[in-house]
Amino acid sequence: MNMSKLLKPYPRPDSSSFKISRGGGFPVIYYWAEQTLAHRALLWRKLNHHSACKSCAWGTGGQKGGFRNEEGEFLQRCAKGVESIVGDLQGPLKKDFFQAHSLEQLQALTSQEAERLGRLSYPVILRAGSNYYERIAWSEVYAIAKEAFSRPPERVASYSSGRSSNEAAYILQLMIRALGSNNLADCSDLCHAASTVGLKEVFGSGTSMVSLEDLKASDCVVLLGSNAPANHPRLMNELIKLRERGGQVIVVNPMVEIGLVDFASPAFARSMLFGSEISSLYLQLHPGSDVALLLGMQKSLIERNQVNYDYLKAHTRGWEAVVAHARATTWEAITENCGIDRAAIEQAAQVVAQSRRVVFAWAMGVTQHFNGVDNIFAIANLALLTGNAGKPGAGTMPIRGHSNVQGFGSMGVTIRLKEEIRQTLEALLERPLSRVPGFDTRALIEAADDHRIDTLLCLGGNLFGANFDSAQASRALGNIETIFYISTKPNPGHFHGVAGRQTIIIPVFTRDENPHKTTTESGNNFVRLNDEGSTHLRDADLVSEVEFLTHLAYQMHGDVPFDWRRLQDTVYVRQLIARTIPGWEKMATIDQTGEEFTIEGRIFHEPVFPTPTGRASMFVTPLADLDKPTIRDFGISDIQQGIVLILSTVRSYSQHNTVVYKPGDKYRGIPHRHCILINAEDATTAGFHEHDRVSVVGGAGQMTQIEIIFGPIKQGAALMFYPEVNRIIRPRVDPRSGTPAFKHVPILVYIPCVIGS
Ligand SMILES: Nc1nc2c(c(=O)[nH]1)N[C@H]1C(S)=C(S)[C@@H](COP(=O)(O)OP(=O)(O)OC[C@H]3O[C@@H](n4cnc5c(=O)[nH]c(N)nc54)[C@H](O)[C@@H]3O)O[C@H]1N2
Ligand SMILES: Nc1nc2c(c(=O)[nH]1)N[C@H]1C(S)=C(S)[C@@H](COP(=O)(O)OP(=O)(O)OC[C@H]3O[C@@H](n4cnc5c(=O)[nH]c(N)nc54)[C@H](O)[C@@H]3O)O[C@H]1N2
Ligand code: SF4
Numbered sequence: 110m111n112m113s114k115l116l117k118p119y120p121r122p123d124s125s126s127f128k129i130s131r132g133g134g135f136p137v138i139y140y141w142a143e144q145t146l147a148h149r150a151l152l153w154r155k156l157n158h159h160s161a162c163k164s165c166a167w168g169t170g171g172q173k174g175g176f177r178n179e180e181g182e183f184l185q186r187c188a189k190g191v192e193s194i195v196g197d198l199q200g201p202l203k204k205d206f207f208q209a210h211s212l213e214q215l216q217a218l219t220s221q222e223a224e225r226l227g228r229l230s231y232p233v234i235l236r237a238g239s240n241y242y243e244r245i246a247w248s249e250v251y252a253i254a255k256e257a258f259s260r261p262p263e264r265v266a267s268y269s270s271g272r273s274s275n276e277a278a279y280i281l282q283l284m285i286r287a288l289g290s291n292n293l294a295d296c297s298d299l300c301h302a303a304s305t306v307g308l309k310e311v312f313g314s315g316t317s318m319v320s321l322e323d324l325k326a327s328d329c330v331v332l333l334g335s336n337a338p339a340n341h342p343r344l345m346n347e348l349i350k351l352r353e354r355g356g357q358v359i360v361v362n363p364m365v366e367i368g369l370v371d372f373a374s375p376a377f378a379r380s381m382l383f384g385s386e387i388s389s390l391y392l393q394l395h396p397g398s399d400v401a402l403l404l405g406m407q408k409s410l411i412e413r414n415q416v417n418y419d420y421l422k423a424h425t426r427g428w429e430a431v432v433a434h435a436r437a438t439t440w441e442a443i444t445e446n447c448g449i450d451r452a453a454i455e456q457a458a459q460v461v462a463q464s465r466r467v468v469f470a471w472a473m474g475v476t477q478h479f480n481g482v483d484n485i486f487a488i489a490n491l492a493l494l495t496g497n498a499g500k501p502g503a504g505t506m507p508i509r510g511h512s513n514v515q516g517f518g519s520m521g522v523t524i525r526l527k528e529e530i531r532q533t534l535e536a537l538l539e540r541p542l543s544r545v546p547g548f549d550t551r552a553l554i555e556a557a558d559d560h561r562i563d564t565l566l567c568l569g570g571n572l573f574g575a576n577f578d579s580a581q582a583s584r585a586l587g588n589i590e591t592i593f594y595i596s597t598k599p600n601p602g603h604f605h606g607v608a609g610r611q612t613i614i615i616p617v618f619t620r621d622e623n624p625h626k627t628t629t630e631s632g633n634n635f636v637r638l639n640d641e642g643s644t645h646l647r648d649a650d651l652v653s654e655v656e657f658l659t660h661l662a663y664q665m666h667g668d669v670p671f672d673w674r675r676l677q678d679t680v681y682v683r684q685l686i687a688r689t690i691p692g693w694e695k696m697a698t699i700d701q702t703g704e705e706f707t708i709e710g711r712i713f714h715e716p717v718f719p720t721p722t723g724r725a726s727m728f729v730t731p732l733a734d735l736d737k738p739t740i741r742d743f744g745i746s747d748i749q750q751g752i753v754l755i756l757s758t759v760r761s762y763s764q765h766n767t768v769v770y771k772p773g774d775k776y777r778g779i780p781h782r783h784c785i786l787i788n789a790e791d792a793t794t795a796g797f798h799e800h801d802r803v804s805v806v807g808g809a810g811q812m813t814q815i816e817i818i819f820g821p822i823k824q825g826a827a828l829m830f831y832p833e834v835n836r837i838i839r840p841r842v843d844p845r846s847g848t849p850a851f852k853h854v855p856i857l858v859y860i861p862c863v864i865g866s
């Protein structure tokens with residue numbers, strides 16, 4: 110069947126009003142050129158360094174003689190990868206910087222200003238009663254650590270962000286667990302926890318079952334809640350190639366992201382000049398309604414008898430209830446919930462039914478909801494109803510965030526430790542591990558707010574900036590006695606997340622500067638061996654993460670049950686990983702062979718899953734309750750005009766998480782960071798005009814003087830940039846995964862009454 114014919118009648122969103130009419134393209138090339146020329150020799154050396162890209166988890170690797178992906182394809186570094194290297198190539202922070210700037214002055218810095226201060230290059234401490242960070246000797250750092258980590262184990266915690274190596278992650282969890290604590294919060298708690306929890310329940314494995322090779326063999330990709338043109342740019346090349354071989358891309362997103370409509374990839378000359386059409390079908394749904402859309406697609410397949418019942422009977426359990434639920438849910442309820450008409454839902458279902466190998470890929474638009482796990486179940490149900498799990502070229506593919514966030518999970522940095530790993534770790538540590546459940550990131554903030562944490566170790570990240578309700582985050586961190594921040598660059602978390610007694614910042618090498626080899630794991634389960642490197646920071650007093658953590662571990666555990674300083678040798682750590690983490694056996698020989706590998710047991714080419722029955726489990730997914738609060742519920746009295754919208758807090762095209770590189774977002778036509786993007790129809794309803802300045806009220810406060818920008822977002826929805834907006838929001842949290850609903854925040858947008866009018 111000619112699919113393009115089928116797809117024509119459904120209108121594609123009009124992108125003619127954009128300032129930039131396609132994603133990628135020349136701005137990307139200019140950026141590349143500008144940065145490479147400015148930093149020339151150093152940057153080229155870094156680009157050629159054999160190590161995984163530091164930016165996203167797509168996992169592109171630099172390689173001697175080129176930048177290649179795991180399939181050996183050339184020219185695979187995008188502008189975002191360059192951006193992350195350039196950020197790290199900054200000079201050191203001035204020697205007297207902290208003497209010259211008080212805490213109040215540092216707190217006034219924006220994320221972008223903090224990032225531009227330069228690289229952290231010596232350890233510093235902020236002591237209670239002082240207004241200044243001051244340099245501290247390493248001996249004192251370790252003496253403080255010895256005391257701080259001797260507190261009761263349940264009052265000691267760590268938080269980590271997935272940029273560090275597997276080796277650092279492994280040591281971190283081992284030393285915290287050896288203390289008797291399971292408080293291993295991680296940025297993934299705010300990110301793909303719903304995917305991990307959901308996929309584990311369905312398939313018995315919490316990661317992507319699709320390799321890059323599989324993606325290249327697929328003939329349809331359903332891309333939900335991802336702004337890949339900005340956040341995983343090399344994925345765009347795969348979508349372009351998929352369309353060129355006649356495949357289909359269904360995009361599900363409340364916002365029309367221009368790069369998902371039309372993208373110019375610098376990797377292909379033709380695409381660069383003329384652009385490449387990405388979406389065959391763009392489904393613009395209400396935020397938080399992915400379950401309804403997916404249920405509608407399931408219902409359509411069931412009604413047209415296009416379900417693969419043989420597959421369901423042989424390889425799944427629980428399918429009868431899922432089918433019955435889809436049948437019983439009315440079309441009216443489905444279309445009302447998601448705001449997409451039945452014809453378009455059925456059309457999407459037809460594309461899936463008629464494709465032979467479908468990959469379902471998703472990011473934060475799916476996980477960051479109060480029913481995030483249901484979203485994952487609904488995706489898995491659709492994959493299973495059509496037999497698209499457990500065969501080459503098809504399956505479920507969470508698109509992971511930080512460049513080694515998945516490795517952190519694999520290494521056991523999680524509050525949901527696999528039983529097999531628990532046993533191997535107990536054998537290694539010669540003691541039973543604590544059974545007291547650990548705190549995930551949100552629980553950690555709540556526990557600290559409640560004075561239940563004494564000592565916190567942060568391996569990377571910005572715990573303050575990544576969490577909602579900044580006043581609470583700051584207060585909670587202030588209730589902790591001692592915080593260690595292990596970081597490469599200053600960020601607002603160092604200044605707003607200060608501990609009650611002492612806050613210590615430890616400056617570390619980046620991935621491409623470490624004096625030893627490390628490994629990282631991509632979102633598609635591919636393990637890279639990163640070469641040793643060197644730093645351009647000549648007189649700096651830096652340590653490697655592994656070195657610092659092993660010193661710390663030695664302070665805590667000495668020689669029990671082994672000399673922890675031995676873990677400074679990353680070759681030895683890789684041996685331990687091979688011995689204790691199932692699927693990682695090849696780590697034992699990676700130093701000799703240099704052979705990078707895909708982790709065993711993750712990619713499914715047969716429909717046999719690592720669950721107790723070998724079958725996939727299917728779960729009924731109720732429609733989300735998307736009722737909005739009313740204006741009155743916000744309790745604001747001086748409203749001239751106002752409207753309640755559902756806010757999605759997202760990344761701009763020029764930031765990496767809490768780190769802002771540039772203020773605006775030209776792909777979305779947003780000039781600076783204090784904007785709210787809304788639909789023009791909603792503005793008409795509320796009586797707003799474009800560029801009006803409004804107040805925005807979330808569950809934790811309000812921001813004023815926010816500029817209205819019109820954009821192609823679903824009516825009733827709005828978009829603002831994180832981390833700034835975290836100050837005022839307090840979304841619900843998914844009870845099953847702990848993931849905050851960062852993509853579903855009810856807000857009041859209003860113009861206050863003018864006094865006297
Ligand atoms: N350059 C760059 N790269 C990055 C990052 C970065 O900040 N900058 N961050 C890294 C990290 S840690 C992560 S987790 C990823 C994040 O990558 P993404 O998940 O792509 O990032 P977000 O900006 O959170 O955007 C999510 C998308 O979800 C859509 N969305 C919102 N609500 C809904 C909904 O209800 N349903 C659906 N279907 N869609 C919805 C939004 O419109 C937006 O397009 O990127 C990683 N890569
Ligand atoms: N409102 C809202 N909030 C969100 C999100 C959202 O979409 N909306 N997204 C959530 C998501 S998906 C995530 S992953 C979190 C991100 O939260 P985090 O991972 O905690 O934050 P990052 O901004 O990535 O952390 C940046 C800092 O990491 C440090 N760093 C960088 N590289 C290295 C390194 O190699 N080693 C060490 N030790 N430190 C390093 C630098 O000091 C830098 O300033 O935010 C979450 N918060
Ligand atoms: S797609 Fe991600 S991993 Fe690949 S080069 Fe770009 S930022 Fe790096």
Ligand SMILES: [Mo]
Pocket residue numbers: 296299300301510511
């Ligand atoms: Mo993330």
